[in-house]
Amino acid sequence: MYGLVLGGTASGVGKTVAALAASRALSDAGYDPVPAKAGPDYIDPSHHAAALGRPSRTLDTWMQGVEGVRRNLHRAEGNGRNGSEIAPGTGGSADADADSDAVAVVEGMMGLYDGSATSTAATAAALDVPVVLVVDAGAGMQSVGATALGFREYAAHADLPAHVREHVNDPRVDVVGVIAQKAHTGRHADGIREALPDGIAWLGHVPPADDLEIPDRHLGLEMGDEAPIPEAALAEAAETIDGEAVARVAEAVALPTPRSGAARPDHGSGGLDGDDRPTVAVAADDAFRFVYPATRERLRELATVEPFAPVAGDDLPDCDAVYLPGGYPENHAAALSSSPALSTLADRAADGLPILGECGGLMALSASLTTTDGETHAMVGVLPGGVRMHDRYRALDHAELRATGDGVTAAAGERHRGHEFHYSSHAVGEGGDASVSPDADARFAFEVERGEGIDGDRDGLVAHRTVGTYAHRHPASGAFDRLVAAAAEYARGP
Numbered sequence: 001m002y003g004l005v006l007g008g009t010a011s012g013v014g015k016t017v018a019a020l021a022a023s024r025a026l027s028d029a030g031y032d033p034v035p036a037k038a039g040p041d042y043i044d045p046s047h048h049a050a051a052l053g054r055p056s057r058t059l060d061t062w063m064q065g066v067e068g069v070r071r072n073l074h075r076a077e078g079n080g081r082n083g084s085e086i087a088p089g090t091g092g093s094a095d096a097d098a099d100s101d102a103v104a105v106v107e108g109m110m111g112l113y114d115g116s117a118t119s120t121a122a123t124a125a126a127l128d129v130p131v132v133l134v135v136d137a138g139a140g141m142q143s144v145g146a147t148a149l150g151f152r153e154y155a156a157h158a159d160l161p162a163h164v165r166e167h168v169n170d171p172r173v174d175v176v177g178v179i180a181q182k183a184h185t186g187r188h189a190d191g192i193r194e195a196l197p198d199g200i201a202w203l204g205h206v207p208p209a210d211d212l213e214i215p216d217r218h219l220g221l222e223m224g225d226e227a228p229i230p231e232a233a234l235a236e237a238a239e240t241i242d243g244e245a246v247a248r249v250a251e252a253v254a255l256p257t258p259r260s261g262a263a264r265p266d267h268g269s270g271g272l273d274g275d276d277r278p279t280v281a282v283a284a285d286d287a288f289r290f291v292y293p294a295t296r297e298r299l300r301e302l303a304t305v306e307p308f309a310p311v312a313g314d315d316l317p318d319c320d321a322v323y324l325p326g327g328y329p330e331n332h333a334a335a336l337s338s339s340p341a342l343s344t345l346a347d348r349a350a351d352g353l354p355i356l357g358e359c360g361g362l363m364a365l366s367a368s369l370t371t372t373d374g375e376t377h378a379m380v381g382v383l384p385g386g387v388r389m390h391d392r393y394r395a396l397d398h399a400e401l402r403a404t405g406d407g408v409t410a411a412a413g414e415r416h417r418g419h420e421f422h423y424s425s426h427a428v429g430e431g432g433d434a435s436v437s438p439d440a441d442a443r444f445a446f447e448v449e450r451g452e453g454i455d456g457d458r459d460g461l462v463a464h465r466t467v468g469t470y471a472h473r474h475p476a477s478g479a480f481d482r483l484v485a486a487a488a489e490y491a492r493g494p
Contacts, residue, residue: 002129003250004132007133012277016107019048021179022204023048024238029247034077034105035107037106038059038123040063040119041224042291043224044128044221046224046225047214052370058474061479065167066164068359106123111152117398125173125180128255132177132179138183141188144196145196149197152175180192183205191316192205204240205240270378278305278320279301280307280483282322282323282325283307286328286331287327290359298370299323303487308341310336314340315340319353320405324355324364325361329363329369330372337377349380352465357467357468359471362383364380365382365466366387367385382466391423394425398419399417400451401416401453404446404447408465408483409479412447414477415449416446416471416479417477418472419451419472420451426455428461445462445463451470451471
Protein backbone atom coordinates (compact mmCIF):
# COMPACT_ATOMS: atom_id res chain seq x y z
CA MET A 1 0.00 0.00 0.00
CA TYR A 2 1.09 3.54 -0.74
CA GLY A 3 -0.09 6.72 0.91
CA LEU A 4 0.04 10.45 1.41
CA VAL A 5 -0.93 12.97 4.05
CA LEU A 6 -3.07 16.01 3.31
CA GLY A 7 -1.75 18.74 5.58
CA GLY A 8 -3.39 22.13 5.92
CA THR A 9 -1.79 25.52 6.22
CA ALA A 10 -4.11 26.02 9.22
CA SER A 11 -7.34 24.75 10.71
CA GLY A 12 -10.45 25.40 8.67
CA VAL A 13 -8.87 25.42 5.20
CA GLY A 14 -11.04 22.57 3.92
CA LYS A 15 -8.90 19.49 4.53
CA THR A 16 -11.89 17.18 4.94
CA VAL A 17 -13.44 18.14 1.60
CA ALA A 18 -10.04 18.00 -0.10
CA ALA A 19 -9.43 14.52 1.32
CA LEU A 20 -12.81 13.31 0.09
CA ALA A 21 -12.35 14.86 -3.36
CA ALA A 22 -8.86 13.38 -3.69
CA SER A 23 -10.15 9.98 -2.58
CA ARG A 24 -12.98 10.10 -5.12
CA ALA A 25 -10.53 11.15 -7.84
CA LEU A 26 -8.31 8.20 -6.95
CA SER A 27 -11.29 5.86 -7.12
CA ASP A 28 -12.32 7.27 -10.50
CA ALA A 29 -8.78 6.60 -11.72
CA GLY A 30 -9.01 2.94 -10.69
CA TYR A 31 -7.29 3.07 -7.30
CA ASP A 32 -8.60 2.00 -3.91
CA PRO A 33 -8.55 4.95 -1.49
CA VAL A 34 -8.07 4.00 2.17
CA PRO A 35 -9.23 6.85 4.45
CA ALA A 36 -7.50 7.85 7.67
CA LYS A 37 -7.25 10.83 10.00
CA ALA A 38 -4.25 12.19 11.90
CA GLY A 39 -4.99 13.07 15.50
CA PRO A 40 -7.70 11.88 17.90
CA ASP A 41 -10.74 13.17 15.98
CA TYR A 42 -13.98 11.18 15.64
CA ILE A 43 -15.99 13.54 13.45
CA ASP A 44 -13.89 13.95 10.29
CA PRO A 45 -13.54 10.15 9.98
CA SER A 46 -17.34 9.89 10.02
CA HIS A 47 -17.41 11.97 6.84
CA HIS A 48 -14.78 9.72 5.28
CA ALA A 49 -16.89 6.68 6.13
CA ALA A 50 -20.11 8.24 4.83
CA ALA A 51 -18.55 9.22 1.50
CA LEU A 52 -16.35 6.16 0.90
CA GLY A 53 -18.33 3.38 2.55
CA ARG A 54 -15.53 2.07 4.74
CA PRO A 55 -14.21 2.87 8.23
CA SER A 56 -11.58 5.60 8.54
CA ARG A 57 -8.55 4.88 10.69
CA THR A 58 -7.44 7.19 13.51
CA LEU A 59 -3.66 7.70 13.49
CA ASP A 60 -2.16 9.40 16.53
CA THR A 61 1.53 8.89 17.21
CA TRP A 62 1.27 10.07 20.81
CA MET A 63 -1.57 7.68 21.72
CA GLN A 64 -0.42 4.72 19.60
CA GLY A 65 3.29 5.17 19.00
CA VAL A 66 5.01 4.96 15.62
CA GLU A 67 4.59 1.20 15.25
CA GLY A 68 1.00 1.41 16.47
CA VAL A 69 0.16 3.98 13.81
CA ARG A 70 1.73 1.84 11.10
CA ARG A 71 -0.03 -1.28 12.35
CA ASN A 72 -3.38 0.50 12.53
CA LEU A 73 -3.16 1.76 8.95
CA HIS A 74 -2.02 -1.59 7.55
CA ARG A 75 -5.00 -3.27 9.20
CA ALA A 76 -7.22 -1.06 7.04
CA GLU A 77 -6.01 -2.85 3.93
CA GLY A 78 -8.11 -5.83 4.93
CA ASN A 79 -11.29 -3.73 4.80
CA GLY A 80 -13.04 -4.26 1.48
CA ARG A 81 -14.34 -1.49 -0.72
CA ASN A 82 -17.85 -2.31 0.43
CA GLY A 83 -16.89 -1.14 3.93
CA SER A 84 -16.81 -4.60 5.53
CA GLU A 85 -14.41 -4.99 8.43
CA ILE A 86 -11.65 -7.56 8.71
CA ALA A 87 -12.29 -10.88 10.37
CA PRO A 88 -11.22 -10.92 14.02
CA GLY A 89 -7.58 -11.77 14.43
CA THR A 90 -6.61 -11.59 10.73
CA GLY A 91 -5.04 -8.14 10.93
CA GLY A 92 -5.72 -7.61 7.25
CA SER A 93 -2.23 -8.65 6.17
CA ALA A 94 -3.39 -11.40 3.83
CA ASP A 95 -5.34 -8.95 1.72
CA ALA A 96 -2.66 -6.28 1.86
CA ASP A 97 -0.18 -7.94 -0.49
CA ALA A 98 -2.82 -8.47 -3.15
CA ASP A 99 -4.28 -4.97 -2.84
CA SER A 100 -1.52 -3.15 -4.71
CA ASP A 101 -3.88 -0.40 -5.89
CA ALA A 102 -4.58 0.72 -2.31
CA VAL A 103 -3.63 4.33 -1.55
CA ALA A 104 -4.01 5.67 1.98
CA VAL A 105 -5.34 9.24 2.08
CA VAL A 106 -4.59 10.61 5.55
CA GLU A 107 -6.35 13.86 6.45
CA GLY A 108 -4.21 15.98 8.75
CA MET A 109 -5.10 17.79 11.97
CA MET A 110 -4.96 21.59 12.36
CA GLY A 111 -2.05 23.08 10.40
CA LEU A 112 0.75 20.84 9.15
CA TYR A 113 3.18 21.63 11.98
CA ASP A 114 0.64 22.43 14.74
CA GLY A 115 0.21 20.38 17.91
CA SER A 116 1.86 19.93 21.30
CA ALA A 117 1.72 16.12 21.67
CA THR A 118 1.68 15.12 18.01
CA SER A 119 1.04 16.77 14.65
CA THR A 120 0.26 16.10 11.02
CA ALA A 121 3.96 16.41 10.30
CA ALA A 122 4.72 13.79 12.95
CA THR A 123 2.18 11.44 11.37
CA ALA A 124 3.71 11.90 7.92
CA ALA A 125 7.19 11.23 9.31
CA ALA A 126 6.02 8.13 11.19
CA LEU A 127 4.43 6.74 8.02
CA ASP A 128 7.28 7.94 5.78
CA VAL A 129 4.81 9.32 3.23
CA PRO A 130 4.78 12.59 1.25
CA VAL A 131 2.68 15.59 2.23
CA VAL A 132 0.22 17.37 -0.03
CA LEU A 133 -0.52 20.87 1.21
CA VAL A 134 -4.14 22.02 1.28
CA VAL A 135 -4.24 25.81 0.83
CA ASP A 136 -7.26 28.12 1.07
CA ALA A 137 -6.75 29.97 -2.22
CA GLY A 138 -9.98 31.95 -2.09
CA ALA A 139 -8.10 35.27 -1.86
CA GLY A 140 -4.74 34.40 -3.39
CA MET A 141 -2.95 33.27 -6.53
CA GLN A 142 0.85 33.55 -6.80
CA SER A 143 1.05 33.75 -3.02
CA VAL A 144 -0.12 30.14 -2.87
CA GLY A 145 3.22 29.20 -4.43
CA ALA A 146 5.07 31.23 -1.80
CA THR A 147 3.07 29.55 0.94
CA ALA A 148 3.84 26.08 -0.39
CA LEU A 149 7.53 26.90 -0.70
CA GLY A 150 7.60 28.20 2.87
CA PHE A 151 5.94 25.06 4.23
CA ARG A 152 8.39 22.87 2.32
CA GLU A 153 11.46 24.75 3.52
CA TYR A 154 10.21 24.96 7.11
CA ALA A 155 10.43 21.16 7.32
CA ALA A 156 14.16 21.50 8.00
CA HIS A 157 13.34 23.55 11.13
CA ALA A 158 10.35 21.56 12.39
CA ASP A 159 10.85 20.07 15.85
CA LEU A 160 9.09 16.72 15.65
CA PRO A 161 8.14 14.91 18.88
CA ALA A 162 10.89 12.81 20.46
CA HIS A 163 8.79 9.64 20.23
CA VAL A 164 8.83 10.03 16.43
CA ARG A 165 12.48 11.06 16.04
CA GLU A 166 13.62 8.12 18.14
CA HIS A 167 11.78 5.51 16.09
CA VAL A 168 12.11 6.79 12.52
CA ASN A 169 15.40 6.52 10.64
CA ASP A 170 14.83 9.68 8.62
CA PRO A 171 12.00 11.72 10.20
CA ARG A 172 11.67 14.10 7.30
CA VAL A 173 8.60 16.04 6.20
CA ASP A 174 8.42 16.11 2.43
CA VAL A 175 5.93 18.63 1.00
CA VAL A 176 5.55 17.57 -2.62
CA GLY A 177 2.21 18.89 -3.88
CA VAL A 178 -0.69 21.30 -3.52
CA ILE A 179 -4.47 21.12 -3.66
CA ALA A 180 -5.98 24.59 -3.86
CA GLN A 181 -9.24 24.98 -1.97
CA LYS A 182 -11.82 27.56 -3.14
CA ALA A 183 -9.95 28.19 -6.40
CA HIS A 184 -12.12 29.01 -9.41
CA THR A 185 -11.63 26.95 -12.54
CA GLY A 186 -9.84 28.89 -15.30
CA ARG A 187 -7.49 31.83 -14.83
CA HIS A 188 -7.50 31.58 -11.03
CA ALA A 189 -6.51 27.89 -10.86
CA ASP A 190 -4.13 28.24 -13.83
CA GLY A 191 -2.35 31.13 -12.15
CA ILE A 192 -1.81 29.12 -8.98
CA ARG A 193 -0.48 26.15 -10.91
CA GLU A 194 1.98 28.30 -12.88
CA ALA A 195 3.24 29.96 -9.67
CA LEU A 196 4.21 26.72 -7.91
CA PRO A 197 7.98 26.27 -7.50
CA ASP A 198 9.84 23.29 -8.95
CA GLY A 199 9.38 20.14 -6.93
CA ILE A 200 5.85 20.95 -5.79
CA ALA A 201 3.25 19.27 -7.98
CA TRP A 202 -0.13 20.68 -8.90
CA LEU A 203 -2.73 18.04 -7.99
CA GLY A 204 -5.81 20.10 -8.66
CA HIS A 205 -8.27 22.40 -7.00
CA VAL A 206 -11.69 22.40 -5.33
CA PRO A 207 -13.95 25.20 -6.62
CA PRO A 208 -16.02 27.07 -4.03
CA ALA A 209 -19.50 25.57 -3.62
CA ASP A 210 -22.16 25.89 -0.92
CA ASP A 211 -22.83 22.13 -1.08
CA LEU A 212 -19.27 21.47 0.09
CA GLU A 213 -19.71 23.28 3.40
CA ILE A 214 -20.10 21.04 6.47
CA PRO A 215 -22.21 22.63 9.24
CA ASP A 216 -20.65 23.35 12.63
CA ARG A 217 -21.95 22.73 16.13
CA HIS A 218 -20.36 22.22 19.54
CA LEU A 219 -17.75 19.43 19.48
CA GLY A 220 -16.91 20.42 15.89
CA LEU A 221 -18.57 19.62 12.61
CA GLU A 222 -21.78 17.66 12.31
CA MET A 223 -21.26 13.93 11.84
CA GLY A 224 -21.05 12.35 8.40
CA ASP A 225 -24.42 10.59 8.68
CA GLU A 226 -26.08 13.81 9.89
CA ALA A 227 -24.78 16.20 7.22
CA PRO A 228 -23.14 14.16 4.45
CA ILE A 229 -21.66 15.99 1.49
CA PRO A 230 -24.07 15.49 -1.43
CA GLU A 231 -22.89 12.86 -3.88
CA ALA A 232 -23.23 15.17 -6.87
CA ALA A 233 -21.18 17.93 -5.20
CA LEU A 234 -18.42 15.49 -4.24
CA ALA A 235 -18.32 14.02 -7.75
CA GLU A 236 -18.04 17.51 -9.22
CA ALA A 237 -15.24 18.44 -6.83
CA ALA A 238 -13.35 15.25 -7.77
CA GLU A 239 -13.41 16.24 -11.44
CA THR A 240 -10.94 19.06 -10.75
CA ILE A 241 -8.51 16.80 -8.87
CA ASP A 242 -6.01 14.79 -10.94
CA GLY A 243 -6.35 11.28 -9.53
CA GLU A 244 -3.42 9.94 -11.54
CA ALA A 245 -1.21 12.76 -10.25
CA VAL A 246 -2.29 12.02 -6.68
CA ALA A 247 -1.39 8.36 -7.21
CA ARG A 248 2.03 9.22 -8.68
CA VAL A 249 2.87 11.33 -5.62
CA ALA A 250 1.78 8.55 -3.27
CA GLU A 251 3.58 5.79 -5.17
CA ALA A 252 6.97 7.46 -4.80
CA VAL A 253 7.44 5.63 -1.47
CA ALA A 254 5.73 2.48 -0.19
CA LEU A 255 4.33 2.56 3.33
CA PRO A 256 6.67 0.89 5.84
CA THR A 257 5.32 -2.31 7.32
CA PRO A 258 5.24 -2.68 11.11
CA ARG A 259 8.25 -4.51 12.49
CA SER A 260 7.63 -8.17 13.23
CA GLY A 261 8.68 -7.60 16.83
CA ALA A 262 6.14 -4.81 17.23
CA ALA A 263 3.04 -6.96 17.61
CA ARG A 264 0.24 -5.67 19.79
CA PRO A 265 1.22 -6.15 23.45
CA ASP A 266 -0.80 -8.54 25.59
CA HIS A 267 -2.58 -6.65 28.36
CA GLY A 268 -3.90 -9.73 30.11
CA SER A 269 -7.19 -10.23 28.24
CA GLY A 270 -6.83 -14.00 28.42
CA GLY A 271 -7.29 -14.70 24.70
CA LEU A 272 -10.65 -16.46 25.23
CA ASP A 273 -12.59 -17.89 22.30
CA GLY A 274 -15.62 -20.01 21.48
CA ASP A 275 -18.09 -20.52 24.31
CA ASP A 276 -15.63 -18.99 26.77
CA ARG A 277 -15.74 -15.54 25.14
CA PRO A 278 -17.48 -13.02 27.40
CA THR A 279 -20.14 -10.70 26.01
CA VAL A 280 -19.57 -6.94 26.07
CA ALA A 281 -22.60 -4.73 25.48
CA VAL A 282 -21.71 -1.54 23.60
CA ALA A 283 -24.10 1.41 23.48
CA ALA A 284 -24.45 2.56 19.86
CA ASP A 285 -26.91 5.29 18.94
CA ASP A 286 -27.06 9.08 18.54
CA ALA A 287 -26.04 9.60 22.16
CA PHE A 288 -23.11 7.14 22.10
CA ARG A 289 -21.20 7.18 18.85
CA PHE A 290 -17.54 8.11 19.37
CA VAL A 291 -15.71 4.80 18.91
CA TYR A 292 -12.46 4.22 17.05
CA PRO A 293 -12.52 1.41 14.45
CA ALA A 294 -9.51 -0.05 16.27
CA THR A 295 -11.58 -0.21 19.47
CA ARG A 296 -14.40 -2.09 17.76
CA GLU A 297 -11.90 -4.48 16.22
CA ARG A 298 -10.11 -5.12 19.51
CA LEU A 299 -13.35 -5.84 21.34
CA ARG A 300 -14.46 -8.22 18.58
CA GLU A 301 -11.13 -10.02 18.72
CA LEU A 302 -11.52 -10.69 22.43
CA ALA A 303 -15.25 -10.88 23.11
CA THR A 304 -18.73 -11.18 21.67
CA VAL A 305 -19.96 -7.63 21.11
CA GLU A 306 -23.67 -6.94 21.62
CA PRO A 307 -24.74 -3.42 20.50
CA PHE A 308 -27.77 -1.72 22.01
CA ALA A 309 -29.44 1.67 21.55
CA PRO A 310 -30.62 3.24 24.83
CA VAL A 311 -32.06 6.34 23.11
CA ALA A 312 -34.24 4.10 20.93
CA GLY A 313 -35.61 2.38 24.03
CA ASP A 314 -33.42 -0.71 24.05
CA ASP A 315 -32.90 -2.33 27.42
CA LEU A 316 -29.45 -3.55 28.42
CA PRO A 317 -28.87 -6.96 26.79
CA ASP A 318 -27.56 -9.96 28.66
CA CYS A 319 -23.83 -9.31 29.02
CA ASP A 320 -20.71 -9.64 31.13
CA ALA A 321 -19.52 -6.01 30.77
CA VAL A 322 -20.73 -2.72 29.32
CA TYR A 323 -19.00 0.00 27.31
CA LEU A 324 -20.70 3.40 27.05
CA PRO A 325 -18.63 5.49 24.60
CA GLY A 326 -18.73 9.22 24.13
CA GLY A 327 -21.23 11.08 22.00
CA TYR A 328 -24.05 13.55 22.48
CA PRO A 329 -26.16 12.50 25.49
CA GLU A 330 -26.96 16.18 26.07
CA ASN A 331 -28.88 16.27 22.77
CA HIS A 332 -30.98 13.24 23.76
CA ALA A 333 -31.21 13.68 27.51
CA ALA A 334 -35.00 13.28 27.76
CA ALA A 335 -35.10 10.07 25.71
CA LEU A 336 -32.08 8.73 27.51
CA SER A 337 -33.55 9.50 30.93
CA SER A 338 -36.67 7.44 30.14
CA SER A 339 -34.77 4.49 28.64
CA PRO A 340 -35.21 1.17 30.47
CA ALA A 341 -31.48 0.57 30.00
CA LEU A 342 -30.68 3.14 32.69
CA SER A 343 -32.46 1.39 35.52
CA THR A 344 -31.07 -1.96 34.38
CA LEU A 345 -27.57 -0.49 34.34
CA ALA A 346 -28.06 0.74 37.90
CA ASP A 347 -29.15 -2.70 39.07
CA ARG A 348 -26.40 -4.57 37.21
CA ALA A 349 -23.75 -2.13 38.41
CA ALA A 350 -24.73 -2.81 42.02
CA ASP A 351 -24.35 -6.51 41.21
CA GLY A 352 -20.71 -5.91 40.24
CA LEU A 353 -21.05 -5.86 36.43
CA PRO A 354 -17.91 -4.24 34.93
CA ILE A 355 -18.91 -0.96 33.24
CA LEU A 356 -16.78 1.62 31.42
CA GLY A 357 -18.20 5.01 30.51
CA GLU A 358 -16.13 7.52 28.52
CA CYS A 359 -17.11 11.21 28.43
CA GLY A 360 -20.72 10.85 27.26
CA GLY A 361 -20.74 7.53 29.07
CA LEU A 362 -19.52 9.23 32.25
CA MET A 363 -22.33 11.75 31.86
CA ALA A 364 -24.94 9.00 31.52
CA LEU A 365 -23.63 7.07 34.53
CA SER A 366 -23.81 10.14 36.81
CA ALA A 367 -26.81 11.18 38.89
CA SER A 368 -28.08 13.92 36.57
CA LEU A 369 -27.45 15.88 33.40
CA THR A 370 -28.31 19.58 33.15
CA THR A 371 -28.48 21.05 29.64
CA THR A 372 -27.53 24.60 28.63
CA ASP A 373 -31.27 25.41 28.70
CA GLY A 374 -31.30 24.63 32.41
CA GLU A 375 -33.29 21.39 32.11
CA THR A 376 -32.13 18.65 34.47
CA HIS A 377 -32.64 14.98 33.61
CA ALA A 378 -32.05 11.99 35.85
CA MET A 379 -29.36 9.61 34.60
CA VAL A 380 -28.22 6.16 35.81
CA GLY A 381 -26.98 7.44 39.17
CA VAL A 382 -24.30 4.80 39.68
CA LEU A 383 -21.59 7.44 39.90
CA PRO A 384 -22.06 10.29 42.38
CA GLY A 385 -22.51 13.84 41.21
CA GLY A 386 -24.14 15.75 38.40
CA VAL A 387 -23.03 16.93 34.98
CA ARG A 388 -23.69 20.42 33.65
CA MET A 389 -23.36 21.52 30.01
CA HIS A 390 -21.67 24.82 29.09
CA ASP A 391 -21.58 27.05 26.02
CA ARG A 392 -17.80 26.77 25.67
CA TYR A 393 -15.60 23.71 25.77
CA ARG A 394 -14.06 22.81 29.11
CA ALA A 395 -11.25 20.56 27.89
CA LEU A 396 -9.53 19.95 24.55
CA ASP A 397 -6.19 18.14 24.63
CA HIS A 398 -4.41 14.85 24.69
CA ALA A 399 -4.67 13.17 28.08
CA GLU A 400 -2.51 10.81 30.09
CA LEU A 401 -3.78 8.97 33.17
CA ARG A 402 -1.91 7.00 35.84
CA ALA A 403 -3.85 4.26 37.59
CA THR A 404 -3.83 4.59 41.38
CA GLY A 405 -4.78 0.94 41.91
CA ASP A 406 -5.98 -2.19 40.16
CA GLY A 407 -9.30 -1.62 38.44
CA VAL A 408 -11.66 -2.63 35.67
CA THR A 409 -9.63 -0.94 32.92
CA ALA A 410 -6.08 -0.59 34.31
CA ALA A 411 -3.61 -2.17 36.70
CA ALA A 412 -1.96 -0.10 39.42
CA GLY A 413 0.72 2.20 38.06
CA GLU A 414 -0.23 1.81 34.40
CA ARG A 415 -0.23 4.94 32.26
CA HIS A 416 -2.96 5.22 29.66
CA ARG A 417 -3.08 7.77 26.86
CA GLY A 418 -6.10 9.23 25.13
CA HIS A 419 -7.72 12.60 24.60
CA GLU A 420 -10.39 14.90 26.05
CA PHE A 421 -12.93 17.11 24.29
CA HIS A 422 -16.07 18.10 26.15
CA TYR A 423 -18.38 21.01 26.90
CA SER A 424 -19.57 19.65 30.23
CA SER A 425 -18.27 19.69 33.79
CA HIS A 426 -18.83 17.12 36.52
CA ALA A 427 -19.33 18.09 40.16
CA VAL A 428 -19.50 15.30 42.74
CA GLY A 429 -21.71 17.32 45.10
CA GLU A 430 -24.36 18.07 42.47
CA GLY A 431 -27.24 16.06 41.08
CA GLY A 432 -28.88 15.17 44.39
CA ASP A 433 -25.62 14.17 46.06
CA ALA A 434 -24.98 17.29 48.12
CA SER A 435 -23.95 15.16 51.09
CA VAL A 436 -21.16 13.50 49.11
CA SER A 437 -17.68 14.87 49.69
CA PRO A 438 -15.32 14.47 46.71
CA ASP A 439 -12.36 13.84 48.99
CA ALA A 440 -14.01 11.67 51.62
CA ASP A 441 -16.56 9.66 49.66
CA ALA A 442 -15.68 9.60 45.97
CA ARG A 443 -13.03 7.27 44.63
CA PHE A 444 -10.99 8.00 41.53
CA ALA A 445 -9.16 5.40 39.48
CA PHE A 446 -6.57 7.75 37.95
CA GLU A 447 -4.34 10.68 38.64
CA VAL A 448 -4.11 13.04 35.68
CA GLU A 449 -0.60 13.39 34.29
CA ARG A 450 -1.79 15.45 31.31
CA GLY A 451 -5.20 17.00 30.74
CA GLU A 452 -8.06 18.09 32.97
CA GLY A 453 -9.85 14.90 33.99
CA ILE A 454 -12.90 15.30 36.20
CA ASP A 455 -11.57 17.75 38.77
CA GLY A 456 -8.27 18.91 37.30
CA ASP A 457 -6.17 16.34 39.14
CA ARG A 458 -8.15 13.10 38.95
CA ASP A 459 -10.20 11.09 36.47
CA GLY A 460 -12.03 7.80 36.48
CA LEU A 461 -14.79 8.12 39.07
CA VAL A 462 -15.45 4.66 40.55
CA ALA A 463 -18.41 2.94 42.19
CA HIS A 464 -18.76 -0.85 42.48
CA ARG A 465 -16.97 -2.06 39.32
CA THR A 466 -18.09 0.94 37.28
CA VAL A 467 -15.60 3.56 36.12
CA GLY A 468 -16.34 6.78 34.24
CA THR A 469 -13.67 9.00 32.65
CA TYR A 470 -13.62 12.17 30.62
CA ALA A 471 -10.64 10.72 28.75
CA HIS A 472 -11.27 8.72 25.58
CA ARG A 473 -8.54 6.08 25.71
CA HIS A 474 -7.17 4.43 22.61
CA PRO A 475 -7.19 0.59 22.63
CA ALA A 476 -3.39 0.67 22.39
CA SER A 477 -3.48 1.65 26.07
CA GLY A 478 -4.81 -1.77 27.02
CA ALA A 479 -7.98 -0.40 28.63
CA PHE A 480 -10.29 -2.61 26.59
CA ASP A 481 -8.18 -5.71 27.09
CA ARG A 482 -8.58 -5.17 30.82
CA LEU A 483 -12.33 -4.59 30.43
CA VAL A 484 -12.70 -7.91 28.61
CA ALA A 485 -10.60 -9.67 31.26
CA ALA A 486 -12.95 -8.22 33.91
CA ALA A 487 -15.91 -9.44 31.83
CA ALA A 488 -14.47 -12.95 31.69
CA GLU A 489 -13.95 -12.93 35.45
CA TYR A 490 -17.54 -11.76 35.98
CA ALA A 491 -18.84 -14.45 33.63
CA ARG A 492 -17.09 -17.19 35.62
CA GLY A 493 -18.86 -16.03 38.78
CA PRO A 494 -17.72 -16.31 42.40
